[in-house]
Amino acid sequence: MKSKLPLFGFGLLVGVIVFWAGWKFLDRPYTFRGSVIDPPMPMADFLLVDQHGQPFSLSGQQGKVVLLFFGYTHCPDVCPVTLAEFTRIKEELGAAASQVSFVYITVDPERDTVPVMNAYMRSFDPDFFALTETREKLEEVWSRFGVYQSRQESTSAGGYLVDHTARTYLLDQQGRLVATYPYEMGEADVVADVQHILSAGGVQ
């Protein structure tokens, strides 16, 4: 028995070290994958119209996480790619996606009318919100989110193009801006951040 004591002591020491290392590993604070706004910034409410002609307000999304993107239906590249990423994010979130609002706000209100937005969003996911309004009302929203947009004349059949900010915004259940993501953000990163916010009930 006496000869087994050092072995028992060594095993105990290894066990304690493994437990401590595991505890430290699991106890690490979550690191957001996106660019974080710290502390989360409350965003002023806005009222726009969705693709069904129904009013949509940011305050109406209280209790839900919001993923927000600015684009336009005639966009040849950035917008369809981002909306396709939104659909994949929704898929990856599974049942938790019911607690997330996917919102797309136009930067081209002259062409993006309610019927156009409705038809466009059916190509991606009819449950996403596609918002439009008058330019005057939209400019307020663009300004709050620091959105750049500039009309570029083009000879293409699709008409003019609009240069615009391509970042995606993540808002928590209290309507606060938590993080932003650049174009082609990587769905896995966004999913991880959204899942973290959902599990934590918001950002502390």
Next chain:
Amino acid sequence: MCSISSLQAGCSEVNRKIRSYLIRLAVTLLISLVAMIALSEGTYLLMREEYDRGPQVFQIVIPAGAAEKVAQGEEIPTIPEDQIFVTGDTLEVINQDRVDHQLGPIWVPAGAKGSLVLEDAEKFSYSCSFSPSNYLGFDVRQATTWQTRLTGLGISVPTTTAFLFIYSLVAFPVEGRKNQGSQEPTT
């Protein structure tokens, strides 16, 4: 026929051999551990770079009126050009200006703080709204930390132990005990 006493003797011989192998294994493990720690730490001390450190937080403060100054071509103090970041470093941008600013993927509304964890080791250039050149370069490298060295030991020690153990068995075989009283023939 085998008697009980001869079976017991055989059993004790097997136990003794297993113990010898285990002792041999423990000794080679100890030798490998010491040798690999010495080699790893020696190499680390000789080759150590300035950026071999743990992750840190780097702050960039954009002062009030920065946008006007930049528009006039004035420099805003940011980070030293030769600064080397390591993966895991956090870049914090504190915007004290009255307008939004952007540094690559970090968009910082007026009066807010934005941050980003640098996850990939690479050299890149970010568009920057508070630099007269509109760009800011970053050099992010993979640091050699205690975790890296520990991982190295985790790989090298078992393989070295296995090699030494097999080599020792070939060079110095574990032999059975000679002249055991119970195995001597009786008349």
